[in-house]
Amino acid sequence: MKVIWNSDIVDRSEVKIDPEDRGYQFGDGIYEVIRAYNKHYFYLDEHIDRFFSSAKKIEMNVPYTKDELKDLVNRLLVESGVNTGNIYLQMTRGVSSPRNHMYPDAAVLPMLTGTMTAVERDAVQMEQGIATIVTEDIRWLKCDIKMISLLGNIMVKHEAHKRNAEEAILHRDGIVTECSSSNVAIIKNGEILTHPDGNLILPGITKIVWMKCAEELGIPVIEKPFTLDDLYDADEVFCSSTTIEVMPVCKIGDKVLFKNGPGEITSALQKAYLNEIEKTCGKIS
Numbered sequence: 280m281k282v283i284w285n286s287d288i289v290d291r292s293e294v295k296i297d298p299e300d301r302g303y304q305f306g307d308g309i310y311e312v313i314r315a316y317n318k319h320y321f322y323l324d325e326h327i328d329r330f331f332s333s334a335k336k337i338e339m340n341v342p343y344t345k346d347e348l349k350d351l352v353n354r355l356l357v358e359s360g361v362n363t364g365n366i367y368l369q370m371t372r373g374v375s376s377p378r379n380h381m382y383p384d385a386a387v388l389p390m391l392t393g394t395m396t397a398v399e400r401d402a403v404q405m406e407q408g409i410a411t412i413v414t415e416d417i418r419w420l421k422c423d424i425k426m427i428s429l430l431g432n433i434m435v436k437h438e439a440h441k442r443n444a445e446e447a448i449l450h451r452d453g454i455v456t457e458c459s460s461s462n463v464a465i466i467k468n469g470e471i472l473t474h475p476d477g478n479l480i481l482p483g484i485t486k487i488v489w490m491k492c493a494e495e496l497g498i499p500v501i502e503k504p505f506t507l508d509d510l511y512d513a514d515e516v517f518c519s520s521t522t523i524e525v526m527p528v529c530k531i532g533d534k535v536l537f538k539n540g541p542g543e544i545t546s547a548l549q550k551a552y553l554n555e556i557e558k559t560c561g562k563i564s
């Protein structure tokens with residue numbers, strides 16, 4: 280299996296990770312997940328921009344230009360032979376030995392790795408939707424950084440799994456923020472509501488795409504905080520992320536939202552999203 284290791288594409292067996300790498304020790308690093316369809320990345324520039332923005336927020340210097348990073352991820356796409364799948368690109372602050380919380384000297388180079396996995400679109404699940412639970416947002420207050428320290432996200436996802444659900448919808452004091460690994464939106468009386476960007480949610484790239492689709496379809500989108508009562512009272516609910524696209528929620532806890540396919544607006548967004556994919560990446564069979 281071919282992977283990115285710093286500025287090269289190498290065989291996975293050649294990668295050496297130091298036990299004192301700060302990613303390994305402190306979760307001190309950032310990442311991106313970018314989806315490719317038909318050997319073309321979808322919204323690559325936006326993902327690379329967010330990677331740089333996350334790095335800046337934690338004062339980590341990216342020792343590559345945006346073009347160099349794009350070249351590396353494109354080379355991995357070709358060399359991996361993957362047609363439709365996800366690249367996971369991660370950069371840690373590198374090795375600081377002996378272990379020390381302080382950021383290391385600027386001479387210490389970050390460590391970059393990237394892996395590509397073939398993952399087909401799950402059109403059946405996109406029609407059936409996902410079951411969710413509601414739980415407290417136990418994460419820190421800088422959720423806009425796409426960082427590798429994901430313990431809070433993992434714990435709530437596990438909670439969902441234990442309760443036979445795929446995703447956890449999170450709230451802080453009754454205000455819905457996002458999910459363990461996706462953004463969330465509700466639809467009421469023909470309007471879409473979703474939490475505004477800021478420090479409490481990840482500014483989703485998929486959210487940018489579906490908001491553009493909604494605008495083109497003439498569906499109003501309001502970015503403002505909404506409550507758990509609003510969530511339970513919604514006509515439709517959907518989650519969004521690079522890997523699940525626009526994913527309808529069929530169940531919240533014990534409450535069933537639909538049994539026979541998503542609501543009208545979610546379906547329209549899914550179709551428009553697919554259209555957008557096909558515009559950049561070619562026909563999806």
Ligand SMILES: Cc1ncc(COP(=O)(O)O)c(C=O)c1O
Nearest residue numbers: 460461462481483484485520521
């Ligand atoms: C916590 C969280 N929110 C939102 C998202 C959606 O982001 P994107 O649409 O850029 O994949 C993700 C994606 O992994 C996520 O982990």
